[in-house]
Amino acid sequence: xxxxxxxxxxxxxxxxxxxxxxxxxxxxxxxxxxxxxxxxxxxxxxxxxxxxxxxxxxxxxxxxxxxxxxxxxxxxxxxxxxxxxxxxxxxxxxxxxxxxxxxxxxxxxxxxxxxxxxxxxxxxxxxxxxxxxxxxxxxxxxxxxxxxxxxxxxxxxxxxxxx
Amino acid sequence: xxxxxxxxxxxxxxxxxxxxxxxxxxxxxxxxxxxxxxxxxxxxxxxxxxxxxxxxxxxxxxxxxxxxxxxxxxxxxxxxxxxxxxxxxxxxxxxxxxxxxxxxxxxxxxxxxxxxxxxxxxxxxxxxxxxxxxxxxxxxxxxxxxxxxxxxxxxxxxxxxxxxxxxxxxxxxxxxxxxxxxxxxxxxxxxxxxxxxxxxx
Numbered sequence: 001x002x003x004x005x006x007x008x009x010x011x012x013x014x015x016x017x018x019x020x021x022x023x024x025x026x027x028x029x030x031x032x033x034x035x036x037x038x039x040x041x042x043x044x045x046x047x048x049x050x051x052x053x054x055x056x057x058x059x060x061x062x063x064x065x066x067x068x069x070x071x072x073x074x075x076x077x078x079x080x081x082x083x084x085x086x087x088x089x090x091x092x093x094x095x096x097x098x099x100x101x102x103x104x105x106x107x108x109x110x111x112x113x114x115x116x117x118x119x120x121x122x123x124x125x126x127x128x129x130x131x132x133x134x135x136x137x138x139x140x141x142x143x144x145x146x147x148x149x150x151x152x153x154x155x156x157x158x159x160x161x162x163x
Numbered sequence: 164x165x166x167x168x169x170x171x172x173x174x175x176x177x178x179x180x181x182x183x184x185x186x187x188x189x190x191x192x193x194x195x196x197x198x199x200x201x202x203x204x205x206x207x208x209x210x211x212x213x214x215x216x217x218x219x220x221x222x223x224x225x226x227x228x229x230x231x232x233x234x235x236x237x238x239x240x241x242x243x244x245x246x247x248x249x250x251x252x253x254x255x256x257x258x259x260x261x262x263x264x265x266x267x268x269x270x271x272x273x274x275x276x277x278x279x280x281x282x283x284x285x286x287x288x289x290x291x292x293x294x295x296x297x298x299x300x301x302x303x304x305x306x307x308x309x310x311x312x313x314x315x316x317x318x319x320x321x322x323x324x325x326x327x328x329x330x331x332x333x334x335x336x337x338x339x340x341x342x343x344x345x346x347x348x349x350x351x352x353x354x355x356x357x358x359x360x361x362x363x364x
Contacts, residue, residue, distance in 0.1 A: 003344060027275065030282035031268065031351075037284035038351040042319045045297045053199045057213050061199075064217050065191045068224060077182075080228050152231075 006036045091139055091147050097161040099128040107160035110150050121146050172236040179227045187224060194220075194237075197321070198244050204316045205248040207305055215251055219244045234330050238323065242331045245313060252309065260308040263345055266352040283358045296354070303353040307346060314339055315346040 004010040005018060022029045053061070097103050098111055115122035124143050139147065151160055171193065178186035198219050202212035222243050230239055269277040287296060304312060304320075317328045318339070325343070329336045 003340070003347075025275075027280035030280035030284075031276060033282050033284035034280075034355060035347065035351050037287050038347060038354055039319070041287060041296050041354070042300060042347075042350070044293065045300055046320050046322055053196055054209065057199070057209065058195070061195060061213065061216055061220075062191070065187060065195075065220055068187065068221060079225060083229060 002032070002035055005032070006039060087144070087148055088138060090151065091144050094147055094151060094160055095125060095128060095139060098125050099132075102161050104159055104161060106154060106158050107151075110153055114146065114150055118146060176227070176230070176236050179224070187220075190223065191220065194240060198240070201241065201244050201316065201321070202248050204304070204320070205245070205309060205313055206251060211251060215244070215247050218247050222247065235327070238327050238331050241317065241321070241323070242333075245317075245331055249309070249313075261306045263307065263311060263349050266349040267345070268348060268352070281355065281359060283355065286358065287354075299354065299357055300350065303350055303357075307349065311342050311346040311349070314342040315350075318343050319347070 005015065010018070022032060094103075094107075097107075103111060111125075115125065121143050124139060138144075154160060175186065175189055175193065179190060195216070199212055199216045202215040202219070203209070206212050206215060219240070223240055226243075230236070234242075271277045304315060307315065313332065314328060314334075317323045317331060318325065323331065325336050325339050328334075328343075329339045332339070
């Protein structure tokens with residue numbers, strides 16, 4: 001409440017009441033003023049801050065980051081390949097579980113509402129369900145990106161398949 | 164956050180994702196001070212903060228490919244920094260912190276302030292006090308327990324909004340507001356005591 005009062009976002013009627021009380025009550029007035037001064041001093045500190053790092057530390061950090069930067073391109077590639085592989089695997093598992101009716105209730109709900117709006121995905125999964133095999137191997141990129149988004153929409157800690 | 168900062172971050176993020184030469188150096192240039200200081204304010208120890216800063220840069224570089232863009236780039240980096248530091252703290256003996264309860268305002272049954280209230284708001288406007296007050300605020304902040312300190316540093320020192328701080332720490336906005344308010348109350352009381360003692364001397 002005090003924060004609202006100090007930054008001016010307080011409801012005007014409440015503000016009036018508080019102003020009225022403050023004008024009659026010296027301790028409260030002193031409290032409010034000093035509270036506001038504290039916030040202002042901190043703000044000044046923030047403006048003056050220059051993010052100093054001791055020179056020695058800066059040199060060591062710089063060296064460290066430089067050596068990290070050299071290895072950076074290969075690392076990035078390695079890491080992205082890994083992520084891509086993981087994603088493909090996950091999507092394949094998801095489609096498999098959907099076709100076999102083994103989705104968890106949260107995932108099934110998401111999948112149902114997505115498929116209702118997306119003929120591409122619903123067509124793919126229906127075909128999988130009817131034939132028992134995925135049409136043309138792994139899902140195409142479009143479907144894959146939809147399904148990744150769908151998995152990411154699951155609440156954290158929730159698995160998409162039934163245990 | 165200023166528009167310029169935003170543009171810098173966008174371009175930097177793009178370069179990092181492409182693996183552009185110099186991107187890592189630019190990331191380092193823009194964030195080394197902020198990250199090191201944030202780490203310092205949580206860990207309160209230079210060599211710990213240095214190691215934590217290294218870890219933060221490594222994590223940012225490794226994971227930038229998976230950054231979703233759901234939040235601002237800088238708040239994602241802050242989050243990595245806070246998590247890295249808290250993980251480090253967990254393995255350590257807790258350092259001495261003060262109990263914040265001691266510094267909360269006390270009211271009488273009639274709803275009046277129980278302790279005498281000096282109004283020192285005019286005094287601190289004197290320039291001569293500025294530097295000293297800054298030092299005292301830092302010192303008092305360091306004595307806060309990490310629960311309040313991290314929120315206070317992110318909001319009031321780094322200037323993040325309540326929403327951003329909540330995202331960085333994975334807390335609710337009411338929780339942020341309450342911790343922030345208590346930290347400010349604490350600081351007000353500490354400054355009051357400090358200025359009162361100064362006068363008595």
